[in-house]
Amino acid sequence: MTAGVSVRDVHKSFGPVPVLNGVDLDVTPGSVTCLIGPSGSGKSTLLRCVNHLEKIDAGEILVDGELVGYRQVGDRLYELSAKAIARQRASIGMVFQNFNLFPHMTVLENIVEAPVHALRMSRVQAVAAARARLAQVGLAERESAYPRQLSGGQQQRVAIARALAMRPKVMLFDEPTSALDPELVGEVLVVMRDLARDGMTMIVVTHEMGFAREVADQVAFMYDGAIIEAGPPAEVLNHPRHPRTAEFMMKVL
Amino acid sequence: MSTVQIVEHDRERPPAIRAVPVRRPGRWIATGLAVAVVAVIVYSVVTNPAFQWDVVGRYFTAEAVLNGLVNTLWLTAVALVGGFLLGTLLAVMRLSGSPVLAMISRLYVWFFRSTPLMVQLLFWYNISLLYPRLFGFDTRNLISGLMAAVIGLVLYEAAQAAEIVRAGILSVDPGQREAANALGLSRTRVIWRIVLPQAMRAIVPPMGNQTIGLLKGTAIVSTIAVHDLLFAVQLIYNQNYQIVPLLLVATLWYMILTTLLGIPQYYLERHYAKGTDGEMPPTPAQRLRRRFAGGAR
Ligand SMILES: Nc1ncnc2c1ncn2[C@@H]1O[C@H](COP(=O)(O)OP(=O)(O)O)[C@@H](O)[C@H]1O
Numbered sequence A: 001m002t003a004g005v006s007v008r009d010v011h012k013s014f015g016p017v018p019v020l021n022g023v024d025l026d027v028t029p030g031s032v033t034c035l036i037g038p039s040g041s042g043k044s045t046l047l048r049c050v051n052h053l054e055k056i057d058a059g060e061i062l063v064d065g066e067l068v069g070y071r072q073v074g075d076r077l078y079e080l081s082a083k084a085i086a087r088q089r090a091s092i093g094m095v096f097q098n099f100n101l102f103p104h105m106t107v108l109e110n111i112v113e114a115p116v117h118a119l120r121m122s123r124v125q126a127v128a129a130a131r132a133r134l135a136q137v138g139l140a141e142r143e144s145a146y147p148r149q150l151s152g153g154q155q156q157r158v159a160i161a162r163a164l165a166m167r168p169k170v171m172l173f174d175e176p177t178s179a180l181d182p183e184l185v186g187e188v189l190v191v192m193r194d195l196a197r198d199g200m201t202m203i204v205v206t207h208e209m210g211f212a213r214e215v216a217d218q219v220a221f222m223y224d225g226a227i228i229e230a231g232p233p234a235e236v237l238n239h240p241r242h243p244r245t246a247e248f249m250m251k252v253l
Numbered sequence B: 001m002s003t004v005q006i007v008e009h010d011r012e013r014p015p016a017i018r019a020v021p022v023r024r025p026g027r028w029i030a031t032g033l034a035v036a037v038v039a040v041i042v043y044s045v046v047t048n049p050a051f052q053w054d055v056v057g058r059y060f061t062a063e064a065v066l067n068g069l070v071n072t073l074w075l076t077a078v079a080l081v082g083g084f085l086l087g088t089l090l091a092v093m094r095l096s097g098s099p100v101l102a103m104i105s106r107l108y109v110w111f112f113r114s115t116p117l118m119v120q121l122l123f124w125y126n127i128s129l130l131y132p133r134l135f136g137f138d139t140r141n142l143i144s145g146l147m148a149a150v151i152g153l154v155l156y157e158a159a160q161a162a163e164i165v166r167a168g169i170l171s172v173d174p175g176q177r178e179a180a181n182a183l184g185l186s187r188t189r190v191i192w193r194i195v196l197p198q199a200m201r202a203i204v205p206p207m208g209n210q211t212i213g214l215l216k217g218t219a220i221v222s223t224i225a226v227h228d229l230l231f232a233v234q235l236i237y238n239q240n241y242q243i244v245p246l247l248l249v250a251t252l253w254y255m256i257l258t259t260l261l262g263i264p265q266y267y268l269e270r271h272y273a274k275g276t277d278g279e280m281p282p283t284p285a286q287r288l289r290r291r292f293a294g295g296a297r
């Protein structure tokens, strides 16, 4: 069910501006990696590359041993069709800072949409699965609410349920609690912690150092488009080797 | 050193403010003047015998007038629906990744917006001069005045609608498209189910305006001998010379129709407001039902 992710020497620029300069990252199946680093260091871009929302310029990204966005035959790369890319994305869940729930659909419709129309699951089956996911994030009674009627924390939990309904092999979180009022952060972290405990492979961009310390198997520090230090949380957070990491830890603690 | 204080809120609420309102003599004078002007105009309209309200009444529901009215209505409907669908396609082409499709869409919009509708209609009306035969048929039989009107109005409306729809699509948060893509939804599904329904909130109000303009604009087809509302009253006054009352018949009908157009617009706006800022205002029907239920209780 879960799968690993490996990122090898990935480069990416927006026009003339280099944003990723040789990123290497290995995430073993069922493990949690927290990606930390200063704003603008390329964390969001890296996550977006993992499900091919951005194309990389060089290097390769594999999810579950499968090349993302391309097919290799011999030493030639073929770009995947839109359909094949959509199929890959369906198995990679993504949770955004601003939730990005569909405001014109109810909570249940939000969750059912992709299983029915991307996975071709029957509606009955999808609704049943959606209810199970809603229960998992503690929102069983809110299925007919519209997103605007929910608090930020509830919206983010629905967004997590929506991603989970696709039965993803990997979950990507891009600062999932950064847009939340402080008292709502906890409820989202609880859901993510449960998910980690259930063995989901997760890459989490976050500023929640407590979460990283407690839940992460690996903390990776990103600076200027590269991961310059990665290791167990106790090492990276408490005894950073790289001076940039040390400097960053001084600022956030 | 400051000490922590616990603030008790057991004071009584002060009395509500009661003040004498400011006087606005200027506003009173302006109101009086405006009312006087309106009264003079209404008086002259009602009492000037040249308006011939009795003739207006006689022709208001004449068969020829009603037939013209029906033609005006369905021309508007066809141009609206056809123009909106083609316009949406053009907008999607413009925003697609393909530079060629985008350029074709731009050229289309540029061409049809940079020439008067009147000229375009005359062109379609006389298309047989350019292409005497089309698909093996005589073009003069194929393209009647009515056909030319339909083609001309749809193509012209599409160019207007394309710009409105494009602005609507651009008003949707890019995060929506991103989330939908990340879920693995197909491109067409993302556009039709996620982006366009949200874009409709920004599309319906200007499209309503556009439709009112279209309804009135159909009067122009009378110049290519299409039996619309204006053409119908023109035929009649060419025979009986009652020009003013018959123009009033057309005017009143146009006013009624443009007013009625507000109703579907109201319901469309409500429909696409689903899920936005809390509760929507009740429809007139809901209000009636609620009052009825309240009375019964
Ligand atoms: N679509 C884009 N076009 C141009 N520049 C971009 C785009 N997305 C991100 N960038 C730039 O790439 C850099 C890294 O951005 P990002 O990955 O969002 O960093 P982070 O998430 O670590 O804050 C920033 O300098 C940002 O301005």
Ligand SMILES: [Mg+2]
Pocket (backbone or CB within 6 Å): A043, A044, A045, A174, A175
């Ligand atoms: Mg970011």
